[in-house]
Amino acid sequence: MLPKDVQAILEEMKAEKIRGASYLAKKGAEAYIKLSDLLDGFELSSAIEELSREILNVNPTMASLYNLTHFIKPSQDPEFVKAKAQEFIKLSEEARKEIGNIGSELIDDGDIIITHSFSSTVLEIFKAAKVKGKMFRIILTESSPDYEGLALAKELKKIGISFEIITDAQIGFFAKKSTLAFVGADNITQDGCVINKAGTYLLALACFDNGIPLYVAAESFKIHPKLKAEEIEIVERKFKRNHFLIRNFLFDVTPWRYVRGIITELGILVPPKEL
């Protein structure tokens, strides 16, 4: 049985309804730090094994959780565990910054950039481009039913980047008017599929049909070294509107052939030619 404070973090992770892979991985790392504050020796190493199982249980097919639990190995030394968990968090933050730097180099003055939902990694790209003095504007989807797009709009307003908000159904209409597209990723499979907020696949198709390059911004720990697209479990959260039950799978699958490149902290991954 894991200590109560660690259980509490796991409960928070399970209850999280909006934020995705990066947030959950960070929370998971914090659970290891908490554990290393409370236990040591054999108790610690066996609790780490249990915690890793529990973290994977939050979402058994999410790469960021898989990679976190493989980054932190069972150990009897609390200092070592804490150092590894802190290193994971630090590497994640540095990765996001570096993706911002690399991604912003793809933006030219005058670009009209379309994005879908709210990716903090994509926001990092916009911030870096703004700091570099690039002139561009954003088209963003409101992203029903949780309206993550409106949260992104608030952030863009704060930092003075101009934007327009569209309904999700207009993704095709506005992709045609765009010059560039960026989306985040919740998960990238071993066969190069991008699992991201439902609607990403539609944006990718519309960009592809109009010759608009679409890039995915994702820290390398979001790449699953083993699972293929069809093995990924897509979470659903049904809701009601006007007494009708609405199906609500949170993510969809975008095949790699519709993606111009995946921007990681290590560089931009491009799809193999034969796709």
Added chain:
Amino acid sequence: MLPKDVQAILEEMKAEKIRGASYLAKKGAEAYIKLSDLLDGFELSSAIEELSREILNVNPTMASLYNLTHFIKPSQDPEFVKAKAQEFIKLSEEARKEIGNIGSELIDDGDIIITHSFSSTVLEIFKAAKVKGKMFRIILTESSPDYEGLALAKELKKIGISFEIITDAQIGFFAKKSTLAFVGADNITQDGCVINKAGTYLLALACFDNGIPLYVAAESFKIHPKLKAEEIEIVERKFKRNHFLIRNFLFDVTPWRYVRGIITELGILVPPKEL
């Protein structure tokens, strides 16, 4: 100056926010009937010219209004005008029934049929298939921000056709699980593009990518004999959500190459091979 009762119909047409081409054409025909009740002789023929201009003004690029105003020629004989307007309404109703009949033949037992927004012509297909005893179910989009999908859901519930409702952003996710797709059309251009509720283009792309046949159900009077896709004016109705202004173009453009066929009362039109 047109009579007050006729003006009132025009105002209704201009104010209409949800219903599209079929509804507006019928309303327009009713305006001619009203006019033929009130005027005759030279007064009537010149009022018809004015009414036709005003009807076109409601939406200058809408085929159904263009075709209505060409179906009813200026005449000094009220009986003749009334008969033509009534004929237009009757032909429209018969066309919808016949499309229902033709379209329902495309449905096989076990089909999972995806549709977007609410087309009364597509509903006619579902009704005819139900009468013929076919077993199928519908996946329909809620169709934000006006939720026409929920109105369709109510109709399907009444007639006992099973359905599931999805958010617009899941069009790609659920197109993959479908076996057939039907949409309506607000306008079909001379170059074969389908102008329909924003999101139709996305559904067409997703169906095409997954080999799912997508058919458009449209009375032949929705085909514009002159205008090409880029000449069509797409109506926008911006709205606010959480203090943010949301762009809201009502329609998008689906190129003919993504459409398996356009079901009209005259038969199924298929795209030319070279597309």
